[in-house]
Amino acid sequence: AQSVTQLGSHVSVSEGALVLLRCNYSSSVPPYLFWYVQYPNQGLQLLLKYTSAATLVKGINGFEAEFKKSETSFHLTKPSAHMSDAAEYFCAVSSTGTASKLTFGTGTRLQVTL
């Protein structure tokens, strides 16, 4: 079984500040991990993925995430928030297998203030 826990349903940061969105996973096999972003009234867009290569993964829009097996974490960061980053962010996990299914966290709504 696999699961994802996102700590903090709402996060608010000032424009230019560091963004940190937390994700912890549980998986009985080596996981694949993903971050998705959902802008208002839109579908999900893949930000980045970890598939057992480099533990520090860089994605689109300046986001990156680090896979830490010892902490079972895959936190999403961005050095400097921009107003356009305001959105819902979902962490997801799947097992190592092309037939495996994605399990999503409950999401974190990021608010960026002036």
Added chain:
Amino acid sequence: SAVISQKPSRDICQRGTSLTIQCQVDSQVTMMFWYRQQPGQSLTLIATANQGSEATYESGFVIDKFPISRPNLTFSTLTVSNMSPEDSSIYLCSARGTGGGRYEQYFGPGTRLTVT
């Protein structure tokens, strides 16, 4: 990456009626999925759409309520049958790529359904 389109983008339906949502992918994909996102919630997998065979449903979802078709590698439909207000949700189609993109899963823009 795969580009996924859905029709309709939104609809308002009366209870007791049915709505069929279409999903088109711009390239052949190995797997297609249907998700439901209730207001303010995360995504819940309804079923995996299998090409040429019956869909595989998750616990809590049944074929009579959510019949799914996948006649080829790029197209699928989801029908929401005998709708009630509790079916008001966003329904998202998703697809997994092939080759180097086989671990990436892409999503359509969603169909926003309101049942009155």
